[in-house]
Amino acid sequence: MTELVLKIGVSDSDRTRPIANGEVAIEGVKADVTFMGVQALFNQQLTKHSFDCCEFPLATYLRTLERPDRPYLAVPIFPSRHFRYSSVFINTTKGIEKPADLAGKRIGISVFDMAAAVWLRGIFEDHHDLPRTAPIYVAGGLEVPRTGDEHPQFYPDRFKHEERLDKSLAQLLAEGEIDALYTARAPSTWPSPTVARLYEDPMPAELAYFDKTGIFPPMHVLAIKRPLAEANPGLARAVFEAFAKAQEIARAKLYDAVALSTMLPWQLESLLFAEKRLGKDYWPVGFAKNKAMLEIIIRYMQEDGLVTTAFKPEDLFEGDILET
Structure with missing residues (x-):
């Protein structure tokens, strides 16, 4: 060569x-x-x-x-x-304490096919009783309103989808217009009185997941x-x-x-x-x-x-x- x-x-x-x-x-x-x-x-x-x-x-x-x-x-x-249990953020007024509580909730997501979201949807269905199709997924920009997909996205019909172009997902979460957020990067509105992580101490859950699967995603x-x-x-x-x-x-x-x-x-x-x-x-x-x-x-x-x-x-x- x-x-x-x-x-x-x-x-x-x-x-x-x-x-x-x-x-x-x-x-x-x-x-x-x-x-x-x-x-x-x-x-x-x-x-x-x-x-x-x-x-x-x-x-x-x-x-x-x-x-x-x-x-x-x-x-x-x-x-x-990355173990992604640390990457789920919630609005603290919505009564969400565990992944199964996200059923029927509106979850913000900036890139639907990002690996972080694929792993979370699969892990929560396999191990935490949250069917992947149970939430409503809200597409938008994490810190600024989205003007379009940075690279082409595909939103499968089996999911319930919405799009928000008027506000960032970080703002929507803080104001309670979405209930949770799957994100590879923490939103600027965390930590705050209305924004917390679903797992404030994610390591025990992540170690338990590894012990069960042997996977570091x-x-x-x-x-x-x-x-x-x-x-x-x-x-x-x-x-x-x-x-x-x-x-x-x-x-x-x-x-x-x-x-x-x-x-x-x-x-x-x-x-x-x-x-x-x-x-x-x-x-x-x-x-x-x-x-x-x-x-x-x-x-x-x-x-x-x-x-x-x-x-x-x-x-x-x-x-x-x-x-x-």
């Missing part, structure tokens, strides 16, 4: 910086890395397709596999993972433009190996307590706690270790009606990546 310049768009994290600063090289590649906030990154990639290789919304990637051109090819690197995947990957055999594997190495370096820096690599005062203790409760490989890379998780998110996407194809985890990747 001859060296090629690869334009890479990712969020700024300890898992991606080793690629950007040259600490880890991608074999046969000169990496041209751009850091962007995730929503701006996704909006740009899904409208302008600016990057050859990009951190990509996982649920949206699954949807692209139903397009005739199948424009992207993923590698089993998941730059962002991924939000994003790494994807390469398919024509580029097909024209350069070995590129996908080289990208995978480099980002896997970058993740190893990120973990090593958390473990090194000589000078803290983050502002967390108990950084090492937090790492040790996570590895004790979740296992040392709690952020797995590769196909084999993520296969069971992928079966779940595929099922959730089908049950949402966001995809119609009965994908298998193997359908998300190609070639020797399936051996990882």
Whole structure:
């Protein structure tokens, strides 16, 4: 594989910086890395397709596999993972104490197919007695009124949908015009007398979920433009190996307590706690270790009606990546 310049768009994290600063090289590649906030990154990639290789919304990637051109090819690197129990906000006057209380309630959501919402709908139905179709979903902008979808959205008919273009979801929640909010980013109206999290201490619920399922839910995947990957055999594997190495370096820096690599005062203790409760490989890379998780998110996407194809985890990747 001859060296090629690869334009890479990712969020700024300890898992991606080793690629950007040259600490880890991608074999046969000169990496041209751009850091962007995730929503701006996704909006740009899904409208302008600016990057050859990009951190990509996982649920949206699954949807692209139903397009005739199948424009992207993923590698089993998941730059962002998050337990999302902490991402449900409620209006405190509505008597909502548990997920099942959201049945019949109006839930704000800025991007219907974002992985955070797909996971929450599935988890709450599977484990907390809230059928995914029971609430009413209200589309809008999180902090400013929405003028249109930043990237094309699909709202399956099986759900009850509304749209609010006059106020932000953060304002609607604070004023009680919606009852709850599913969001990857906390609204500016939290904390306040009328806005709280459904789980003010989410860790026990999230640990219980992990104990039951073994899943630390991924939000994003790494994807390469398919024509580029097909024209350069070995590129996908080289990208995978480099980002896997970058993740190893990120973990090593958390473990090194000589000078803290983050502002967390108990950084090492937090790492040790996570590895004790979740296992040392709690952020797995590769196909084999993520296969069971992928079966779940595929099922959730089908049950949402966001995809119609009965994908298998193997359908998300190609070639020797399936051996990882």
